[in-house]
Amino acid sequence: MSDNSEGVSSDDFIRLKVPASAGEMEKIQSFIDSVLKGLCSVKVQRQIHVAADEIFTNICSYSGSKYAEMGIRVEAERICLEFRDCGVPFNPLTGTEPDVTLSAEEREIGGLGIFIVKKTMQNLHYEY
Secondary structure, rough: OOOOEEEEEEOOOOEEEEOOOOOOOOHHHHHHHHHHHOOOOHHHHHHHHHHHHHHHHHHHHOOOOEEEEEEEEEOOOOOOEEEOOOOOOOOHHHHOOOOOOOOOOOOOOHHHHHHHHHHHHHHHHHHH
């Protein structure tokens, strides 16, 4: 697959591969909208947008990867998202959760985005 490609893969995921750059977020969001159009509620689609934004931003900011690939697979009762990159391995699911009882000024920086993803998605999995 070429660097800015979209298509169906052999594992039933519809995929989009883009440079790992924050400027590509609009392509990621448009891709989500095009795949999910009419398949889920607006609320679910917004939750997917938030999760994709956080995961893609982390790839762009910390992995050192030159590209990121997003896959979407729609099943009868769920929507599966998959992100791939060739960057430095890092499992954000193992980090310490932020103390959301503290004010923004008191709370340490970092971890809030993945915390939100954990709270809005049914299942998360990381592998390298």
